[in-house]
Amino acid sequence: MTFLFCLFAALALIGGIGVVVCRNPVSAAFSMILSFLGLASLFIQLDAFLVGTLQVLVYAGAIMVLFLFIIMLLDVQEEEKRRFPLISFAGAGAVVTAFLVLVILVLNRGGTAGRSLPVVAPSESGQSDVHRIGELLFGTYWFPVQIVGVLLLAATVGVVVLSKKELK
């Protein structure tokens, strides 16, 4: 369990570093897919099977295909080496270090964060998590589902309008 956690966490983090380090946008996109696959594995390790599957299908599948498509459509060139990188690199390093120190400080405060993975009780009548989430989605959360449907429609129309040659 711990070994698998380390493996997938390393996959997610190395993929993330690849996105930042690769100067070729296509390599960055592929590192991103690697990172999302590691993240989906972590979700599945946390017994979130539906969410892990969605992460692979929607993020690693649909969204990254969209990114690659746009990269190739725009014929994006490799980023040339920056001549005076020091200021922005130092600034980014300072912000990231401060953030990580903050995270470690918060995590070291103890509380409930240090306890190990609790055991999930077997659900009654063997319902899967898909079943439970479906019941919640179309029961308690029926209204947000409608709103999200309208949002997707609005996004589709917005993208079509934005992609027109001349905005009028």
Added chain:
Amino acid sequence: MDLTLNHFLFVSGALFAIGLAGVLVRRNLLVIFMCLELMLAAANLTLVAFSRFNLVDGQPAYDAHVLLFFIITVAAAEVAVGLAIIVALFRTKETTDVTKVNTMKY
């Protein structure tokens, strides 16, 4: 060594920090957008970890999974609109380098 909530929260925090570094350091608009998605996904990991470690009646809090479902949907819509804006920007400026996009309508 048992897996604790700390492990997952730390991975999530580190991934968020990597995304933040990317947004600050990179100049290609598309890559900056990818790093933004990375930060969003890292925050999702925190949500799932908390839901798994705070059991309700011996089951994970499935409301978090529903919330995640919505987040992923909204992220997909956001990526579609954002990429359309980047394409529109590329049409007028012929570049995706954020340092070269320094004038408004002229």
